[in-house]
Amino acid sequence: MNTTVARLTARGLFGRRRVLILLAVPVLLLGVALLTRGSDLDRLDLVHKILGTLALGTLVPVIGLVVGTGVIATEIEDGSIVYLLAKPLPRWKIITTKLAVAVGSTWLLSAVPMYVAGLILYGTGGRVALGYTVGALASGAAYSAVFLLLGVLTRHAVIAGLAYALIWESLIGGYVSGAQTLSIQQWGLSLTESIVTEGAVIAPVELPTALCLLVVVVLGATAYASVKLAGLTLGSEE
Structure with missing residues (x-):
């Protein structure tokens, strides 16, 4: 990991209007948790819907x-990546550094608010808050790697990522049994199910399978992104 690249990446990620979108998400989650805390609905069912379905x-x-697209896609799009590529840095080190920033930021903005929201809604009972937090940590790392790869592969990374998240993850991966095995969301839910001791967390993917696929996706996406970045030349428009 290169500290200079990490610092510049974090500055670029949080120094623009993008930070407003990033902060809006945890604020929304915590707001929903606070507003629904005193409702008459079943608390356990409520926490599963908010932390599982929404979060x-x-x-x-x-x-x-x-975050995943933001750490590199903007630099490639505006051409500023050439200054980084001109440095005597291995391409894999650039990718892994940017991935570390992306994963850390995703965890900070999703897993931490997830745990706080779980405590607000249900306390520490049944390890519900902990379970969903672990699920968010695992899926957040995988999403960061996949979307960083998209940022290297295409200038339309955000559109491609939205299509994946909304169509594959939410629609196909949420309801088609065969496709659920290839859903990052379901892999995270599998880890949640293995930790929560109260209430029904139904994960269609077995834990060993989910763990293996998470590792394969993170390592595979990172390696492929490094290869594709190495193929970029200083004058490339790809």
Whole structure:
């Protein structure tokens, strides 16, 4: 990991109007948790819907998309990546550094608010808050890697990422049994299910399978992004 690249990446990620979108997501989650805390609905069912369907199913991929593409796609689009590529740095080190920033930011903006929201809604009972937080950590890392790869592959990374998150993850991956095995959201939910001891968290993917796929996706996306970045030349428009 290169500290200079990490510092510049973090500055670029949080120094623009993008930060307003990033902060809006955890604020929304915590706001929903506070507003529904005293409702007459079943508390356990409520926490599963908010942390599972809303947070893990929607907010985590949105954060991963904005952060994962934001750490590199903008630099490639405006051409400023050439200054970084001109440095005597291995391309894999650039990618892994940017991925570290992306994963850390995604965790900070999704997993931490997830845990706080879980405590607000249900306390520490049944390890519910902990379970969903671990699920957010795992899926957040995978989303960051996948969306960073998209940022290297295409100038339309945000559109491609939204299509993946909304169509594949939310629609196909949420309801088609065969496709659920290839859903990052379901892999995170599998880890949640293995930790929560209260209430029904139904994950269609077995834990060993989910863990293996998470590792394969993170390592594979990182390696492929490094290869594609290495193929860029200083005058390239790709």
